[in-house]
Amino acid sequence: MKEPTEKPVFEGLSLAEIQEINAEMTHYEDKTAVSIEALKIVQKHRRWVSDACLVAVAELLGLSPAQLEGVATFYNLIYRQPVGKTVIHYCNSVTCWMLGAEHIRERLCRHLNVGLGEMSADGEYTILPIVCLGACDHAPVVLVGDKLLLDISDDAVTDILGR
Ligand code: FES
Numbered sequence: 037m038k039e040p041t042e043k044p045v046f047e048g049l050s051l052a053e054i055q056e057i058n059a060e061m062t063h064y065e066d067k068t069a070v071s072i073e074a075l076k077i078v079q080k081h082r083r084w085v086s087d088a089c090l091v092a093v094a095e096l097l098g099l100s101p102a103q104l105e106g107v108a109t110f111y112n113l114i115y116r117q118p119v120g121k122t123v124i125h126y127c128n129s130v131t132c133w134m135l136g137a138e139h140i141r142e143r144l145c146r147h148l149n150v151g152l153g154e155m156s157a158d159g160e161y162t163i164l165p166i167v168c169l170g171a172c173d174h175a176p177v178v179l180v181g182d183k184l185l186l187d188i189s190d191d192a193v194t195d196i197l198g199r
Contacts, residue, residue, distance in 0.1 A: 047088075048088040049078070049093070049096070053078055056077045057070070057073075057077055057093065060074060061074075061097075067099065068103070071093075071103075072114070074096070075090075075093060075107065075108055075111070075114045076114070078093060079115060083115070083119055083121070084117060084119055085115065085116055090104055090108060090116075112166060112167065113166075118155060119155060119162040120159055120161040121159060121160050122161050122180060123163075123164060124179070124180050124196065125163075125164050125169075125178065125180075126140055126144070126163065126164075126176070126179075127169050127176065127178070128141070128165040128167070129167050129172075130168075131168075131175040132168075132175040132176040134175075135176045136176050136188075137176045139190060140176055140178065140192070140193070143191075144193055145163060147194075148161050148197075150162070150163060152164065169184060174187045175187075180196060
């Protein structure tokens, strides 16, 4: 029997991920259009999208890795580095910035003993900046996982982590 000489296509993705991405592709005529959903599927399974996974997804969609990287880079909720179980995004756009976003970020980082983008020692949290979340009238705003917290006060760090 002949030994396979090529790497299996889509190496790096689980069967479940491939099936979910294929199912998603049935909803779109253009494979490019499914890019973000495909990356979200991988992220749902792994919390982040590694280079190997990005290449595999690109192969599956028939795109170049560079094309897919462009999508992943543009969409700031796709993580290209390992993150904690909960990602805390603090809005650093102008209104939140004027109303104390940097102070909140400093307190969160100090409390968790992490820098921006790092994972806390217990693997629970990562803090990242994000652009305007569309709730400027309730600034400063923090997105904890998928929960948007409004009107965050200066001393709300424990409250943010508690939720
Ligand atoms: S500037 Fe922060 S929500 Fe708009």
